[in-house]
Structures are given as C-alpha cells and as structure tokens.
Amino acid sequence: MSELPSAIFLMGPTAAGKTALALALHDTLPVEIISVDSSQVYRGMDIGTAKPTRDELTRAPHRLIDIRDPREAYSAADFCADALVEMQDITRTGKIPLLVGGTMFYFRALEFGLSDLPSADPDVRARLGDEAATHGWPALHRRLREIDPVSATRIHPNDAQRIQRALEIHELTGQPLSALGAEKRGHSFPYRVTRIALWPQDRTLLHGRIASRFLAMLERGFVDEVEQLTRLDGLSLTMPSMRAVGYRQIWEYLIKKVNYSEMTEQAIAATRQFAKRQITWLRSYQGVHALDSADTLPEKECLEYLRQTAGL
Secondary structure (H helix, E strand, O other), X not given: OOOOOEEEEEEOOOOOOHHHHHHHHHHHOXXXXXXXXXXXXXXXXXXXOOOOOHHHHHHOOEEOOOOEOOOOOOOHHHHHHHHHHHHHHHHHOOOEEEEEEOOHHHHHHHHHOOOOOOOOOHHHHHHHHHHHHHHOHHHHHHHHHHHOHHHHHHOOOOOHHHHHHHHHHHHHHOOOHHHHHHOOOOOOOOOEEEEEEEOOOOHHHHHHHXXXXXHHHHHHOHHHHHXXXXXXXXXXXXXXXXXXXXXXXXXXXXXXXXXXXXXXXXHXXXXXXXXXXXXXXXXXXXXXXXXXXXXXXXXHHHHHHHHHHOOO
C-alpha cells in the first residue's frame, strides 16, 4: 500500500469553502486539481454551479470542468473512467491528484467501485415521480426497456417503485441494474488516499452561507444563465444537467410557474436539503479528517495534517 502513489480527496457540502482551500493548497503543494462535481462538467452552467472563475482557473486549472454539453448525460461510471485518466496523467508528471468537489457518490464510486448499488437520490426520484405523474409509469417502463431490457422483463409496467429504482440506478451510475448485479466486486483503486472534509459544524452558519451565496448568484446573472440554457434545442427539465440545485427553480420561474420570491425561497431550501444529504454521505465515509470552516479557511491545519499523513 505504501508504494501506491498519493491522492487527496477534498470533500464537503456546497458553500463550505472547498474551492478557496483547494486554491491555497495548489499554491503551496505539488498538486493538480480534478473537479468532482456532477454539474460543473457542463458547459454554460457557470454561475449556478459555483464553477471557479476565469482568474481562479488561470491560477489553478481544474480538470473535468466544461467537458459536456448540458443536453448530454454524465454518470458516475463516466466520471470514474475520466478521473483515472487524469489522475494517471498527473502522477506521471510527479505531482499529486487533488480531487475537489461535493458529489460524494463520485468519490465513493472512484475509490470503492460501482458494484454496490447507490443510495436513493431524492432529487432523481422526485423528477422521475413528476414524469410519471405526467406520462404514466408504463411510459417510464418503456424507457427502462430501452436501456435495460433484462430488468424490464422482470418488472411489471405498473410497478412504480421498482421502475423508479431501476431508472434511478441507471441515471446515477450510467449502467443498467442487471449489469451491476453481475459486476465483479474485486475493485482495486491504485492510489493511497488522504481524505479531508471541509464544512462549518454550525448548521446555522452553513445555512446562512447558502442563502447569501444564492442571492449573490442571482446578482451575478444566474437567471440570465438559465434563460440562455432554455434556448438550447432539446434541453428540458427532465435531463440530468437540470438536476443541479437552482436551475429547476429558476426555469420554473421563467415559465411563470412560480414568482421570483417563491423561486428564491425554494432554491435556498433545496440547497439546504442538498447540503444535508452531502453531510450525511460524509459522515458515513470512513477515514475522513474533518475540518471546521466556521471562521477562517483552515489552510494551516489542512497543510499540517497532509504533512503528517501524506508526507507532503
């Protein structure tokens, strides 16, 4: 194990300060950054995903940002394949991959593989439920038949729970349920990982940061960003890119389903729920060193921990 190359995971909920800490580490350590974010992979989704600014990307380039059109799907399986290529490229240069982001399932899939089925994702389930309410579960069963005919033959067209779960698994992993059940469990991750989690332990403080950041996004032109996306032929609220918190709420505001105040309240509430789920993932992740970002950026503590554990 000690002969494996090093990698650093920097995880945390939205609005925790991960980007600022990653930039500070990049300035000090021989690391290159890989984004671990299921929304920042999409081009044209900059403000709402809190994508690093142009100046920040010049200071510290992030890999796996802006690699997909928002009308395309991007799964955990895609991420694992892409991330390993980038990690190997970084390691060949003598540097250390620093993987930074808040998509916890991606971290777990990369390190432990996709053999185990993912936990339920409330956002995906809610969207599938909305589609079923509009089109009916038999219509979603027909979609399942196209992507996973083996599972579709086992699931009745009116079995809402199992149809939803099978479609959810495919969306999260990029693989059919039937294939995952047969996948080997001998996953081997060829890196020695140091895991760091950053978030303010005071939930009230985190909620305040979430609200402030969303309001700042609106001031920076988040509504205009979503309006531009609505003009893309073929893009709809049912697509994976539009799962990103805030985008659905603003889209619904643009089509006059909700007013501006309702949109703001719903988006902030959805972001808080998203952060809660991220923290739940983090607490279940073994071997994570938690840093409290309540007052100032804990760069010094982080550097000291990395020097002690990773020899940096």
